Amino acid sequence: MTNFSKAAIIGGGVIGGGWAARFALNGIDVAVFDPDPEAPRKIGEVYANAERALRVLCVAPLPKPGTITYADSIAEAVEGAQWIQESVSEVLALKHKVFAEIQASAPDTLIGSSTSGFKPSELQEGAVNSGSILVAHPFNPVYLLPLVELVPSPATSPETLAFAEAVLPPLGMKPLVVRKEIDAHIADRFLEAVWREALWLVKDGIATTEEIDDAIRFGFGLRWAQMGLFETYRVAGGEAGMKHFMAQFGPCLTFPWTKLMDVPEFTDELVDLIAGQSDAQSGHHSIRELERIRDDNLVGILQALKVKPWGAGETLAAYEKQLREASFGGTVEHDASKPLPLHTARVLPEWVDYNGHMTEFRYLHVFGDATDAFLTNIGMDSAYMARERSIYTVESHIRHVQEVAAGKPLALETQLLGYDEKRVRLCHIMREAETGEVLATGEHMMLSVDTKAGRATPLEEPVPARLAAIWEGGHKDLPAPDFAGRAIREI
Amino acid sequence: MTNFSKAAIIGGGVIGGGWAARFALNGIDVAVFDPDPEAPRKIGEVYANAERALRVLCVAPLPKPGTITYADSIAEAVEGAQWIQESVSEVLALKHKVFAEIQASAPDTLIGSSTSGFKPSELQEGAVNSGSILVAHPFNPVYLLPLVELVPSPATSPETLAFAEAVLPPLGMKPLVVRKEIDAHIADRFLEAVWREALWLVKDGIATTEEIDDAIRFGFGLRWAQMGLFETYRVAGGEAGMKHFMAQFGPCLTFPWTKLMDVPEFTDELVDLIAGQSDAQSGHHSIRELERIRDDNLVGILQALKVKPWGAGETLAAYEKQLREASFGGTVEHDASKPLPLHTARVLPEWVDYNGHMTEFRYLHVFGDATDAFLTNIGMDSAYMARERSIYTVESHIRHVQEVAAGKPLALETQLLGYDEKRVRLCHIMREAETGEVLATGEHMMLSVDTKAGRATPLEEPVPARLAAIWEGGHKDLPAPDFAGRAIREI
Numbered sequence: 001m002t003n004f005s006k007a008a009i010i011g012g013g014v015i016g017g018g019w020a021a022r023f024a025l026n027g028i029d030v031a032v033f034d035p036d037p038e039a040p041r042k043i044g045e046v047y048a049n050a051e052r053a054l055r056v057l058c059v060a061p062l063p064k065p066g067t068i069t070y071a072d073s074i075a076e077a078v079e080g081a082q083w084i085q086e087s088v089s090e091v092l093a094l095k096h097k098v099f100a101e102i103q104a105s106a107p108d109t110l111i112g113s114s115t116s117g118f119k120p121s122e123l124q125e126g127a128v129n130s131g132s133i134l135v136a137h138p139f140n141p142v143y144l145l146p147l148v149e150l151v152p153s154p155a156t157s158p159e160t161l162a163f164a165e166a167v168l169p170p171l172g173m174k175p176l177v178v179r180k181e182i183d184a185h186i187a188d189r190f191l192e193a194v195w196r197e198a199l200w201l202v203k204d205g206i207a208t209t210e211e212i213d214d215a216i217r218f219g220f221g222l223r224w225a226q227m228g229l230f231e232t233y234r235v236a237g238g239e240a241g242m243k244h245f246m247a248q249f250g251p252c253l254t255f256p257w258t259k260l261m262d263v264p265e266f267t268d269e270l271v272d273l274i275a276g277q278s279d280a281q282s283g284h285h286s287i288r289e290l291e292r293i294r295d296d297n298l299v300g301i302l303q304a305l306k307v308k309p310w311g312a313g314e315t316l317a318a319y320e321k322q323l324r325e326a327s328f329g330g331t332v333e334h335d336a337s338k339p340l341p342l343h344t345a346r347v348l349p350e351w352v353d354y355n356g357h358m359t360e361f362r363y364l365h366v367f368g369d370a371t372d373a374f375l376t377n378i379g380m381d382s383a384y385m386a387r388e389r390s391i392y393t394v395e396s397h398i399r400h401v402q403e404v405a406a407g408k409p410l411a412l413e414t415q416l417l418g419y420d421e422k423r424v425r426l427c428h429i430m431r432e433a434e435t436g437e438v439l440a441t442g443e444h445m446m447l448s449v450d451t452k453a454g455r456a457t458p459l460e461e462p463v464p465a466r467l468a469a470i471w472e473g474g475h476k477d478l479p480a481p482d483f484a485g486r487a488i489r490e491i
Numbered sequence: 492m493t494n495f496s497k498a499a500i501i502g503g504g505v506i507g508g509g510w511a512a513r514f515a516l517n518g519i520d521v522a523v524f525d526p527d528p529e530a531p532r533k534i535g536e537v538y539a540n541a542e543r544a545l546r547v548l549c550v551a552p553l554p555k556p557g558t559i560t561y562a563d564s565i566a567e568a569v570e571g572a573q574w575i576q577e578s579v580s581e582v583l584a585l586k587h588k589v590f591a592e593i594q595a596s597a598p599d600t601l602i603g604s605s606t607s608g609f610k611p612s613e614l615q616e617g618a619v620n621s622g623s624i625l626v627a628h629p630f631n632p633v634y635l636l637p638l639v640e641l642v643p644s645p646a647t648s649p650e651t652l653a654f655a656e657a658v659l660p661p662l663g664m665k666p667l668v669v670r671k672e673i674d675a676h677i678a679d680r681f682l683e684a685v686w687r688e689a690l691w692l693v694k695d696g697i698a699t700t701e702e703i704d705d706a707i708r709f710g711f712g713l714r715w716a717q718m719g720l721f722e723t724y725r726v727a728g729g730e731a732g733m734k735h736f737m738a739q740f741g742p743c744l745t746f747p748w749t750k751l752m753d754v755p756e757f758t759d760e761l762v763d764l765i766a767g768q769s770d771a772q773s774g775h776h777s778i779r780e781l782e783r784i785r786d787d788n789l790v791g792i793l794q795a796l797k798v799k800p801w802g803a804g805e806t807l808a809a810y811e812k813q814l815r816e817a818s819f820g821g822t823v824e825h826d827a828s829k830p831l832p833l834h835t836a837r838v839l840p841e842w843v844d845y846n847g848h849m850t851e852f853r854y855l856h857v858f859g860d861a862t863d864a865f866l867t868n869i870g871m872d873s874a875y876m877a878r879e880r881s882i883y884t885v886e887s888h889i890r891h892v893q894e895v896a897a898g899k900p901l902a903l904e905t906q907l908l909g910y911d912e913k914r915v916r917l918c919h920i921m922r923e924a925e926t927g928e929v930l931a932t933g934e935h936m937m938l939s940v941d942t943k944a945g946r947a948t949p950l951e952e953p954v955p956a957r958l959a960a961i962w963e964g965g966h967k968d969l970p971a972p973d974f975a976g977r978a979i980r981e982i
Contacts, residue, residue: 013729014727014729139710139711139714140726140727145709145710145713145714146709146710147705147706147709147710149706174705174709176702176705176709178698178702179696179697179698179702180695180696180697182692182695182697186692186697186703186706187706187707187710189688190688190689190706190707190711191711191720193681193684193685193687193688194681194685194720195720196684197680197681197684201673201677201680204671204673205670205671206669206670206673206677207669207670207677209720209721209722210721211667211669211677212677212719212720212721213718213719213720213721213722214665214667214802215638215640215667215676215677215678215681215719216678216715216719216720217715217716217717217718217719217802217803218636218637218638218665218667218802218803218806219630219636219637219638219678220630220681220682220715221712221715221716221717222636222716222789222792222793222803223630223636223712223785223789224707224708224711224712224715224716225708225712225713225716225788225792226708226712226785226788226789226792227704227708227781227785227788228703228704228705228706228707228708228712229682229685229700229703229704229707230689230700230701230703230704230765230768230772230773231700231704231769231772231773234769234773234778234781235631235778235781235782235785236505236631237778238504238505238778241766241778242765242766242769242770243762246762246765246766247762271734271737271738274733274737275732275737277721278721278725278733281721281722282722282725287725287726287728287729290718290722290725290726291726293801294714294718294723294726296798296799297716297717297718297795297796297799297801297802298713298714298717300792300795300796300798301713301716301717301791301792301796302713303791303795304788304792304794304795305788305791305792307787307791308784308787308788310788311708311709311788312708312713315709349795349797349798350791350794350795352798354811354812355881355942360855360859360862360884360887361853361855361856361858361859362852363855364851364852364854364887364889365852367852368851368852392891392894393851393891394890395890395979396851396855396887396888396889396891397886397887397888397889397978397979398855398886398887398888398889399885399886400883400884400885400886400887403883403945406798407798417981417982418981418982423982425979425981425982443979445979445980454894485979485981486978487888487976487977487978488886488916488934488935488936488975488976489936490909490976491908491909491911491914
């Protein structure tokens, strides 16, 4: 990875705060410059939301967070930073003034602008060093949505773009390089088109803000979370294919489906109409509540997309893999004087039954994953399996101690209860990660098998040596939990 | 509920087939008219996708499916139907012809049109009975996306609209009544605006189809699956509120962010450019694969939104609740002189691990379903649960005897091992349904709980009486299987 340890945030609103949280929660130190005395409070609130959401999102440990400090000047903020993110108001003259101040002390450091609409060449006008400036346009909430539109101008240096492309994926983000600069880049052109059309529908009394939102989120919004426009239409075209689809719907472009020529006038009446309808629709939730609902839903959607994995779920899977590898590094030596903390999990929405509790068989799902983590740790890796050897669970005894709700963080600890030439006996305790409360216990007998011959076979190195290290290292002296070796009692 | 037992589908493409599947899988008989000889095959494929997706989507049993038959004429198809759905090509003269033929035999039956663009008053031109005609515009895939835009004209009768509004929610759908008819209703106006803008971006070489899709699905598409445009912006506006947001972004409407005045010409070059980019983007997946990926993702997203529940997840929650309530109450008498054959299953493809064998925890999945079948049989139905009583599994002992491959038919038999005032102990044997080979065994302890107080409570009638009937009817004299009451052996 490129050397990236400090970011400067110029402008600490919702977007700047979101960048600050994304950076800091990934271990990057952040210096913020914002003359607003309220900035630390506002960023603190964004950070709290971000931390809450990311800890639920990732089935992998986050690194030690970076610090967030508040600088008295732009010069102080940018000192030592490898990435400077500008998120001030959408006023070109203000952005030029900020860039001049940044480049007075850090002319060669990457400056990403969060601008929704300006082209990078507009931002670069009058700059000391245009080469280090590009658009890095994120989407709110910056700490959860992966997309960053990276827009270089011809004057942006290839090194600047390459650095941006390298830095973002390890933060769980998805850089999308826009080939040619254009007003509003890509996504905001779509948003603007929909926004303009929606204002007409409200103004003309066709639909309220709530009805418009429902027309999106009960229909095509569900499609666009996973496939975009073209792939969705490719599927809709079915066997006949994309050309057929286009032949069918192409001509609609000339139908009077949209207000092509007009821009609704932004009168006080229209603003009041929309603000009033929005109050009626959402006013019973505070903004803070809506933010959390939004974040919880985004977490659930991203995790749902991770199953395949697909789209933003693929970004999440890669991010988690990297976090896990950074935290483990393959087989780690653990303190064998106590049970091994080898697995954590989070109760996914689809693991929950109609009572809102984790379904019975998902307990075994989690225990199975914990067993896999143990087996990986004792050397049953892909090389081991390539020799047509594996270790199967032949018996499980589960005690469901507590109901578990969706979203709960789970921490597993694993104790080796014994082993011989062909068998391994172990138990797991599943705890609520934050409170430590015991939720369930599992006891399992594993058998070493020759997968080709389909019969039991002795365990092979390095497994016996690793088992011995855990056993002799302390597990043989640990008392067996009271549930181990017990049968289900007769009634 | 309104009396609704038969639907007629006129036009059996992707949309008509989606309606047919949505209706039939909810127990409605369907008659299809489509002169295409391929229609039964095409609808069969849509139905197979729909069945697969709905069975995973719903944590509740679907009703016995309705039949799908193919009629030789419109008159035959519409006979006895309470809902007639027209999904023929977007050609107004063709739709008029179809409506005339329908109303020649069924002038008073509701006709919903799947039209994307026509206004209901246009559809009604020349109709025998305009009162029974309205737009009922669904979204693909019709069997998963809840939204249906219901658009009446002034001539549509209030009874027609009221019937449509009453019929759709029990099918898991979300009717959205559009206040005033307008070309393309609501959602397709947005889709058209985005489509037009996207065509420009491709034509001008700003972005490929894949980049455009990524700009949607890694960013605002994830927001729109849950909140629409206005609620998203309300949150983005933060503490300053909706008016502030509008003051900030309102003026952008006059910026050159979208191609306001122009419609891209639909040349062969543009069609080839887009079809070629789409092939490069998605061509490595067949349409069938993409459909299943889309459906799996939609299922995951809908289930994620059900946690809160929020938006389309709220629709799903209500749908499941209704399905569960409709399913209970069917206790069957069984021969209690032997173990009870209460459950069968088939190993689904997604139950299988990378070795091609049923994953460990799916054994408990099947045993859990067998336990549910037993509990339903002894009277734990929705009425029982409505009294805040339930029966939870507190302990399970599973023996994995054989590997099980995808597609295997499973037959379960269940033996009552004992019970007392608060507890039930039972075991299941899982066999290969055809050979009778034992694949796994399960022993389970169940506890009667007060779900409100969260503690054990005595079983309530009719459960104790049903248990007694099975016990005294013969299970008390059955020998306990050798695995029952055993612990996992120490090594």
